[in-house]
Amino acid sequence: MIKGVNRTPTQASVSLKSATVKQAHISEKELAETSLASMSLPVSQSNSENMHTTVLLEEAVHALAIKPSGIYVDATFGRGGHSKKILEKLDGNGRLIAFDRDLSALESSKSIQDQRFLMVHSHFAAMQTRLAELGVSQVDGILLDLGISSPQIDDASRGFSFRYDAPLDMRMDQSSGQTVAEFLSHTTEQHLAEVIKNYGEERFAKQIARAIITERNDGRPITTTGELAKIVASTVTRFEPGQNPATRTFQALRIYVNQELEELALTMPQCLALLAPQGRLAVISFHSLEDRIVKQFVRDQANRDDLPPNFPVRAADLPQPKLKGVGKTIKPSAKEVKANPRSRSAVLRVAERTEVV
Numbered sequence: 001m002i003k004g005v006n007r008t009p010t011q012a013s014v015s016l017k018s019a020t021v022k023q024a025h026i027s028e029k030e031l032a033e034t035s036l037a038s039m040s041l042p043v044s045q046s047n048s049e050n051m052h053t054t055v056l057l058e059e060a061v062h063a064l065a066i067k068p069s070g071i072y073v074d075a076t077f078g079r080g081g082h083s084k085k086i087l088e089k090l091d092g093n094g095r096l097i098a099f100d101r102d103l104s105a106l107e108s109s110k111s112i113q114d115q116r117f118l119m120v121h122s123h124f125a126a127m128q129t130r131l132a133e134l135g136v137s138q139v140d141g142i143l144l145d146l147g148i149s150s151p152q153i154d155d156a157s158r159g160f161s162f163r164y165d166a167p168l169d170m171r172m173d174q175s176s177g178q179t180v181a182e183f184l185s186h187t188t189e190q191h192l193a194e195v196i197k198n199y200g201e202e203r204f205a206k207q208i209a210r211a212i213i214t215e216r217n218d219g220r221p222i223t224t225t226g227e228l229a230k231i232v233a234s235t236v237t238r239f240e241p242g243q244n245p246a247t248r249t250f251q252a253l254r255i256y257v258n259q260e261l262e263e264l265a266l267t268m269p270q271c272l273a274l275l276a277p278q279g280r281l282a283v284i285s286f287h288s289l290e291d292r293i294v295k296q297f298v299r300d301q302a303n304r305d306d307l308p309p310n311f312p313v314r315a316a317d318l319p320q321p322k323l324k325g326v327g328k329t330i331k332p333s334a335k336e337v338k339a340n341p342r343s344r345s346a347v348l349r350v351a352e353r354t355e356v357v
């Protein structure tokens with residue numbers, strides 16, 4: 001088993017300014033099911049089930065068009081739902097290398113005792129480096145099932161949820177990076193407002209940031225989910241019916257401390273570089289910001305027909321595309337959403353590597 005480096009990528013590659021979030025990974029309705037009144041459960045009473053219902057299981061694995069003796073990457077192991085399905089499709093020569101930056105995902109991967117399987121503890125933006133260390137420079141398919149898993153949100157001690165009063169952490173990788181509490185201890189009011197606005201689409205971002213910084217500067221640092229949720233609730237005067245006022249702020253801070261968009265933007269070109277001809281890339285996104293990065297990347301790599309009419313070079317004379325989009329976006333069926341409401345904002349995009357070098 002390989003323990004990956006705990007380096008996090010640079011912050012710069014995705015502009016905060018262009019960010020808008022339309023859908024949350026764990027749906028807002030679902031998070032809102034528990035009101036602030038019932039939020040302060042002690043950690044010991046939390047639902048710490050180690051369960052994750054895999055989203056778009058059949059569809060995503062089918063999209064990889066698996067060659068039984070191929071090499072595949074599951075970049076987001078979680079609880080291994082997709083990984084196990086991929087392994088079922090591989091023969092004795094096939095190989096699956098899985099990544100996750102969460103230590104509990106790493107622990108859970110130990111249940112898979114299979115010579116063809118290797119688990120790597122790393123953020124996926126280090127994928128190419130980690131694979132090179134394993135002597136792998138080309139793979140036949142890569143799957144990314146983005147965002148957080150149910151065990152992460154359901155384990156109160158991780159600090160992802162305002163349903164429980166717990167230390168304000170929210171790191172996917174418990175072994176590195178700054179917690180939300182640490183971020184709030186040193187950020188500026190302006191930066192905080194930008195994070196909350198751009199990653200949470202929160203119209204009260206400025207007021208929330210001001211309230212948080214005022215508390216901190218008055219000698220009351222925000223160190224628990226309960227404290228944060230209370231401050232937000234006292235600031236947000238209008239929110240969607242049934243929605244917890246803290247939903248958007250929690251989402252924004254989670255995306256920020258985990259550098260979720262930077263990770264994705266850094267990983268897309270690596271997937272392109274790693275895929276063998278006809279190799280497939282399948283990405284499941286859970287909010288519009290992620291999906292936009294994937295869509296744009298595939299479009300930029302695939303399209304040669306977006307040139308202006310009087311562009312002085314013929315499309316055929318330009319370097320040929322290295323990726324082609326496969327089919328339309330795939331969303332969970334009504335049946336899946338009913339069975340697993342957390343799947344409802346999922347969007348699967350699939351692309352295939354062409355022969356062009």
Ligand SMILES: C[S@@+](CC[C@H](N)C(=O)[O-])C[C@H]1O[C@@H](n2cnc3c(N)ncnc32)[C@H](O)[C@@H]1O
Nearest residue numbers: 054076078079080081082100101102123124145
């Ligand atoms: C939605 S869950 C994946 C669930 C998985 N497909 C299954 O069926 O169990 C996403 C997982 O990806 C991991 N993850 C998210 N971003 C990551 C990143 N940048 N690098 C590595 N792992 C990441 C999270 O820790 C989480 O375990």
